[in-house]
Amino acid sequence: MASAMPWLRPGAVYALVALLLLWTVAPVAWIATMSVQPEINYVSVPPRLRVEQTSLRWYAATLAEPEFVAALRTSTIVATATMLLCVTLGALTAYPLARLNVPHRNLYLTLSVTARMVPAMILIIPMFLILRGLRLLDSHLGLIIVYTAFLLPYVIWMLKNFFEQVPYALEAAARMDGCSRLGALVRVIIPVTAPGVVATAVFAFIGAWNEFLFGLILSTRVAVPVTVKLSSLVSTTFHSDTSLVAAAGMLALLPPVLLVFVLNRFIVRGLVEGMKY
């Protein structure tokens, strides 16, 4: 579409865009700077950043810390498994809701929208007791199940929106060619909506990687995710080297950020189409 604001001069547009990008990037750029400079350089007033002192040694030190590496591993395992489980269960659920004549279909859809509004804070109070009963506290499996349950309503909704867009004729043709019902889902619907499915998978991965509250309460030693580890670093190491905390923060935010930048096409379309009411 053409400009909606033709009274803006090109110079003004570029100035405003520069401001927008500064606002977007500055918080990350500052911690990135801190993570490659000795603390004394940015603590001095005014800060004296020295290019020749730039070093990755704080990253090396953080990655040599067994507890932090374990946290990165936990987040990777839990986020990957949550993503796979969410997409599998989500597809099995979204398919009938989008394309089959299921009784009480609207009730299920309303429930899934309502479930998205339930705050994690109310679930976490009894969740501790439930997981303790199931002997799943402080375990990868426990986090995977809880994250999946929390993210599924979003995932179902997104996949439902994508599946609805596939023409019925396509599915009918596949069935006439001898494709089974589940075969039609796996060989026709999912491939045709692949960009949307990828966006949904990324959404689930990032949601699980970035989750905090459940990990904080449900994990103590073995299955601590990186977000929880980072928050404990921030609150306890004020006396030690801040560059280390900055490097840990960068390591915690890089995986989802890289995913979004690499897959940005899928994600922009996926979020816009998938989140539609």
Add this chain to the structure above:
Amino acid sequence: MRTTLTERTEPRPSLSQRLDRMGEARFGLLLLIPTALVLLVFLALPLAYAAAMSLFRIELTVSPAWRWAGPGNYISLLGERAVRESLARTLAFAALTVGSSVSLALGAALLLNEPFRGRGFARVLVLLPWAVAPVVAGVLWRYLFHSNYGLVNALLYQAGLIPAYRVWFDSAPVAILIAALATAWKTLPFLALIILARLQSIPEALYRAARMDGAGAVARFRHVTLPQLRGILIFAVVMQTIVALQSFDLIFTLTRGGPGQGTVLLSYLVFINAFERLSLGTAAAMAALLTLLIVLLGGLTPLLIARRPRRERQDG
């Protein structure tokens, strides 16, 4: 050998064939079962569990016993000063967050809709905060406004706007404002994205018609662009209100609720009651009220969007 013979004469249908012969409704319901089980046990059960807990006095620091309280927790909540203060704080925070994030997102969307060189790159870069965890966003903004090594202090000091580095987080209103801005930073990409998509879908014919009616650029913006964005803006306001009411992670690393109780929002108060004071009944009652508030607000969205004034409904 015999088994293969009988199978040949009377082939048992495979699972896939049995599924194919099933009625459509039965097949659909069958597919819903795994998800229904997961959501029942790990979403509906905890919700019902919490609702039940809210009717008991459970003080784990005293004893593990549940003592029936009926609506007692709810009644005492309303009388508690900490709750009233936290509610007021939460509403102020929500107003600041919604106001700043929706207006900034609208500005960003309008800007990213303008033709300029490097627009594709800008649209990708703007996504950055969406990928950052709220907890990490809290850390980023804490360092941005840090009293000893914050970028904001460094820039203001070098520009001569402040005589010395300031401690930003020692004032509750400033801390609330920073928390609101950090939340706006985190959610701006998503809101800007959906507003931009709506902008791009406004039919060109509407602008042409307005131009033929003699509408200038400003009039076209006011009478074509803005009315077309009404629905998506209401959606953005409600979404952002829900985000603000649920806020916890970001505050946890940004201020830890400080100064004093200055940034203890309702969800944070639930957390303190549940996991520091171990008053599970009170915490559950508080969380139930918060959930009710959020679901009611969220339920309003479709109603608000549906009630579009007829006069401006030009696309139908």
